[in-house]
Amino acid sequence: MTDLQAGREWLSTLKGRHSVYHLGKADIKDEELTAYLKEIFSLVPSSFNARSQRILLLLGKESMLFWKDLVPIALEKNYEACPGEKEVLDRRRDLCESFSKGNGTILFFNDSKIGRALKSSFKEYAPSVDRFMAQEIGMDEYAMWLGLSKIGLGASLQHFLGLDTAVRAAYETDPDWILDAQMPFGSIEKAPEPKDTSHDPGHFRVVR
Ligand SMILES: Cc1cc2nc3c(=O)[nH]c(=O)nc-3n(C[C@H](O)[C@H](O)[C@H](O)COP(=O)(O)O)c2cc1C
Numbered sequence: 001m002t003d004l005q006a007g008r009e010w011l012s013t014l015k016g017r018h019s020v021y022h023l024g025k026a027d028i029k030d031e032e033l034t035a036y037l038k039e040i041f042s043l044v045p046s047s048f049n050a051r052s053q054r055i056l057l058l059l060g061k062e063s064m065l066f067w068k069d070l071v072p073i074a075l076e077k078n079y080e081a082c083p084g085e086k087e088v089l090d091r092r093r094d095l096c097e098s099f100s101k102g103n104g105t106i107l108f109f110n111d112s113k114i115g116r117a118l119k120s121s122f123k124e125y126a127p128s129v130d131r132f133m134a135q136e137i138g139m140d141e142y143a144m145w146l147g148l149s150k151i152g153l154g155a156s157l158q159h160f161l162g163l164d165t166a167v168r169a170a171y172e173t174d175p176d177w178i179l180d181a182q183m184p185f186g187s188i189e190k191a192p193e194p195k196d197t198s199h200d201p202g203h204f205r206v207v208r
Pocket of ligand 1: 019158
């Protein structure tokens with residue numbers, strides 16, 4: 001039996017997720033949060049069930065140092081190598097400062113070893129493997145984002161560039177782990193602006 005009412009309730013979870021940039025410290029135990037996020041992680045699917053996704057969860061001081069030291073140093077280096085608008089750099093620095101005040105940060109990776117193994121085991125799908133891996137980690141990101149939102153925490157999905165070497169050095173991550181994104185989270189210190197969710201009617205077609 002279908003249950004549209006349950007579906008509508010689930011939609012409220014989707015509607016509650018936003019990009020939250022102003023973070024503080026939420027009152028939640030690290031152990032409880034870790035167990036919750038681990039369970040979400042274990043439930044996300046992957047192509048061939050190969051589970052290429054990898055997570056590094058930075059909590060408390062580690063997350064603070066990530067946003068106060070590691071990312072700003074990478075920002076400066078990127079700026080030196082490719083100077084852009086100073087205002088953009090300053091905005092990114094302000095974001096880092098805000099993220100450093102949260103409870104933690106999830107770093108999302110794909111394990112490229114898994115990708116190589118899949119390409120050699122499933123030759124006809126080899127051209128699709130990189131796409132599958134990008135989708136898999138995206139599913140983790142969305143599931144964690146929704147999961148954090150559901151328990152009242154704010155988060156955003158970040159793609160700061162040029163962090164790979166520093167992350168490997170700081171946390172001794174496997175060199176085959178490829179960093180995809182960063183998700184700082186914490187209490188919601190400023191309500192997010194509602195975003196336009198409309199689509200051109202032609203973007204969702206029905207044929208029957
Ligand atoms: C694949 C993907 C990449 C994104 N990368 C970034 C990012 O690097 N920095 C950022 O601030 N927001 C990023 N976002 C967040 C979007 O800008 C945001 O989700 C969108 O504007 C809708 O706002 P909402 O999250 O509040 O619904 C990303 C979102 C997605 C789905």
